[in-house]
Amino acid sequence: QVQLRESGGGSVQAGDSLRLSCAASGRTSSTYAMGWFRQAPGKEREFVAAIKWSGSSTYYADSVKGRFTISRDNTKNTVYLQMNSLKPEDTAVYYCAARIGIGLVTTPANYNYWGQGTQVTVSS
Numbered sequence: 001q002v003q004l005r006e007s008g009g010g011s012v013q014a015g016d017s018l019r020l021s022c023a024a025s026g027r028t029s030s031t032y033a034m035g036w037f038r039q040a041p042g043k044e045r046e047f048v049a050a051i052k053w054s055g056s057s058t059y060y061a062d063s064v065k066g067r068f069t070i071s072r073d074n075t076k077n078t079v080y081l082q083m084n085s086l087k088p089e090d091t092a093v094y095y096c097a098a099r100i101g102i103g104l105v106t107t108p109a110n111y112n113y114w115g116q117g118t119q120v121t122v123s124s
Helices: none
Strands: 004-007 010-013 018-024 032-039 046-052 058-060 068-073 078-083 092-100 118-123
Touching: 004 092, 018 032, 018 092, 018 118, 032 068, 032 078, 046 068, 046 078, 058 068
Parallel strands: 010 118
Antiparallel strands: 004 018, 018 078, 032 046, 032 092, 046 058, 068 078, 092 118
């Protein structure tokens, strides 16, 4: 079992930066992939970014490419999402997720563990 907890959300102005953290309860398998998703009111949950627990592979949604960076600190069992140049359309609840598998995928149903989410609000 893997327990995930997001933190770092808050309210910021457009153009500001924010860093989200996702803390895992224990050592995450090297066969896991980690992902960030977001969901705005009235919208479907959408993929943001993914990273393998071991290795350097990452993948980003086109909407955040060049602005967001996913990274990890294996010694802390923590995954991060650095969000720069935030826009009002980035406003959503952001979720951390873990997938049992080595592939980087974008479908929420393919992820096995989820955090509670953290709210990000970007004002214009």
